[in-house]
Amino acid sequence: TLTVTSALIVTSYPYETAFENETNDITTASATGFTFNENGWRNVTGDDGDWRTDAGGTGSTNSGPGGGSSSGVSDHYPGTTSGKYIYTEASTPNYPSKEFHLWSPPFDLSSLTSPTLTFWYSMYSASGAQMALQYSLDNGITFEPVNLPFMCVTTYPIAVIYENMGTSWRQGFVDLSSLQSNSNVMFRFLIQTGTSWDGDVCLDDIKLVDAANTSVDVGENITLGSSAYDNAYGLTLNGSSPQTLTPAGYNVSHITINNSNGVTIDGGDLKIDNSLTLTNGVINTGTNKVIISNTSASSLIGGSTTAYINGNLRRYLATNTDTYSFPIGNGTGTGN
Numbered sequence: 001t002l003t004v005t006s007a008l009i010v011t012s013y014p015y016e017t018a019f020e021n022e023t024n025d026i027t028t029a030s031a032t033g034f035t036f037n038e039n040g041w042r043n044v045t046g047d048d049g050d051w052r053t054d055a056g057g058t059g060s061t062n063s064g065p066g067g068g069s070s071s072g073v074s075d076h077y078p079g080t081t082s083g084k085y086i087y088t089e090a091s092t093p094n095y096p097s098k099e100f101h102l103w104s105p106p107f108d109l110s111s112l113t114s115p116t117l118t119f120w121y122s123m124y125s126a127s128g129a130q131m132a133l134q135y136s137l138d139n140g141i142t143f144e145p146v147n148l149p150f151m152c153v154t155t156y157p158i159a160v161i162y163e164n165m166g167t168s169w170r171q172g173f174v175d176l177s178s179l180q181s182n183s184n185v186m187f188r189f190l191i192q193t194g195t196s197w198d199g200d201v202c203l204d205d206i207k208l209v210d211a212a213n214t215s216v217d218v219g220e221n222i223t224l225g226s227s228a229y230d231n232a233y234g235l236t237l238n239g240s241s242p243q244t245l246t247p248a249g250y251n252v253s254h255i256t257i258n259n260s261n262g263v264t265i266d267g268g269d270l271k272i273d274n275s276l277t278l279t280n281g282v283i284n285t286g287t288n289k290v291i292i293s294n295t296s297a298s299s300l301i302g303g304s305t306t307a308y309i310n311g312n313l314r315r316y317l318a319t320n321t322d323t324y325s326f327p328i329g330n331g332t333g334t335g336n
Contacts, residue, residue, distance in 0.1 A: 007040035009106045009184065014209035017041070018077045019084050022053040029091040040105020044140075048098035051088055051189075054202070056081045060091055063198040065122040065169060076120040076169045076204040085122075088191045090129065090199035097192055102203070103140065104187040113212035114228045115176040117187070120219075122202040123165040127194030129201055131161045133172070134188045135179065143188050146174055169204070171219040176208075177228040211235075215256070218243070223267075224250035230273055237263050245270060257281050257307065262332055265290065265311075278302035278309075282332045285311025292316065303327030305334050 021037050034043055034050040043050040057065055057073045065073040065085070075083035088100040109115045123131060134143040161172075179185050193199040209216060211232040219239045223246040229235060234254035237243050243259055246267040255272060257263050258279040269289045276292055279302055283290060290309055292299050295318035308327040315324055329336045 005035075007042070007105045009108050010040070010208070011108045011111075013112065014207060014214050015107070016205070016207040016209075018075070018205050019053055019086050020078070022084055022086075024052075025054070025084075026050075026052045027054060027059060027089065029089045029094050040103075042103050044101055044103055047101040049088065049094050049100050051086045051100055051102045051203075053084045054087050055084050058087055058089070058200040058202070060089075060197055060200055062126065063090065063124055063200040065124070065167065065202055073167075085202045085204035087122075087200055087202040088193070090125075090127075090193040090201075091197040095127070095193040095197055095199060096195045100191040100193075102189040102191075104189075104206075106139070107185045107187075107208060108183045109176065109180050109185055110183045112180060112210040114210060114232050115180055115208065116211045116216055116228075117172075117174045117176055117206075117208050118216065119172045119206040120169045120204045121161075121165075121172060122167070122169055123161065124167045125194055125199040125201070126164055127196035127199050129194045129199035130192045131201055132190045133174070134190060136186045136188065137179075137182055137184065139184070140186055140188075146187070173216075173218060173220075173222065175226050175228050177226055215254075222246070224248050224252070226250065229253065247271065257283055260306070272299075275299045275301060278304070278307040278327060280307050282307070282329070282336075283309045283311070284332060285309065285313075288312065289314050297322035297324050300325055300327070310336070 017038050024034055026034050032050045034052040074080050075085040133146040135146050136143045191201045213233050215234040215236050218235055218237050221244040227250055230251040230253055232253050236256040238258040242261045244264045244266050247270050251271040251273050253274045256277040256279055259281040262282045264284045265288045269291050271291045274294050289312040291314045293316050295316045303325055308329045310329050310332055313326055313328055
């Protein structure tokens, strides 16, 4: 007799999990049998080990958030040392080249206009650990790679992340518009450990939203990879370090700049169909332009001594008596 837990299809959005309700914590490297309380997230047989929860830094030095070795570094959300994340333990006997498979619940994307998946990961590993994201349309019988270049804020826009990504939490951001018509999509995070024990990989704060009606936070550099966001509710650039936005010929609908370290436009003009909100931080355009095609005077919101455009701004104007603001400076610091 087998005990079976059904994975319910997710139909309500925005969807998110930070794994804070998990109770079956296991940190022993060789342990298997970890089960999740969160609907549909599961370890499966056939790989080399289980994902499990942890907090405050994994047990190995030079691996995991903050350098590991119980560093006391917080999870991504809620951002406390007791906050949980899930991870793969690479210590003996889990290297070299051992695989860990994490399956998601099934998602019905058919009602979404601009489905977007975001997740945060820690991948501090000098021994060459790898992470891939895959999807299945047939209940996990077959999986296909999610080519992260769809829309990605990892350092290398490839299907497999394999570099040492440092001790901080990093963001993955994937445009799922190519899967929008499907009513049963499952994802699989696949980790392969490196050549030594320092290959712990962590995940936290996984979200799937419809960007057509939910603003999406972007914490790192971003390259637009499709037209999915020219009708989106909004992208909010709110990283903790300087960010680069590469439009690559695509428009956005709404965008908010809320990064005190600044945002640089690279590789072409940033064309905005509806509105730009300047909350905090300077946009550096270089030889590029910020172009707002919405003729409403309210299509540009905010602007101050700490939130303005250092460079070129073009606004479309209508025949009326409204006042159009042009918050432009000539530097990147307060008072410029």
